[in-house]
Amino acid sequence: MKRRLLLAGVSVLTACTAVSNVEVRPNGSLIVTSRARNSFASWNSIRNAGMKHANAYCREQNKRMHAISVHTIGVRGVDNESIEITFECF
Numbered sequence: 001m002k003r004r005l006l007l008a009g010v011s012v013l014t015a016c017t018a019v020s021n022v023e024v025r026p027n028g029s030l031i032v033t034s035r036a037r038n039s040f041a042s043w044n045s046i047r048n049a050g051m052k053h054a055n056a057y058c059r060e061q062n063k064r065m066h067a068i069s070v071h072t073i074g075v076r077g078v079d080n081e082s083i084e085i086t087f088e089c090f
Contacts, residue, residue, distance in 0.1 A: 016041035017049040022057045029068055029086050030057070036074075036081040043072060043081065050085045058089035066090055 020033040034050030058065040067087045074081040
């Protein structure tokens with residue numbers, strides 16, 4: 001029962017985020033941006049959504065994801081919160 005409630009809560013928080021497509025930077029690194037759709041999303045849920053997307057991208061290539069940097073943008077409850085993840089697949 002507790003597990004179902006936890007999964008339901010995670011699903012609701014995940015639905016509060018939008019994740020961009022993976023972009024390739026000129027230096028060869030990859031970048032993905034995860035944004036909050038409303039002010040109820042936590043920084044952690046926004047970050048996790050972006051990290052899951054980056055992991056899935058690398059997994060599709062049979063590689064592992066390595067995060068190079070994670071930057072937060074915005075102020076919770078004031079601005080639209082977003083997190084930019086720079087990573088590489090190896």
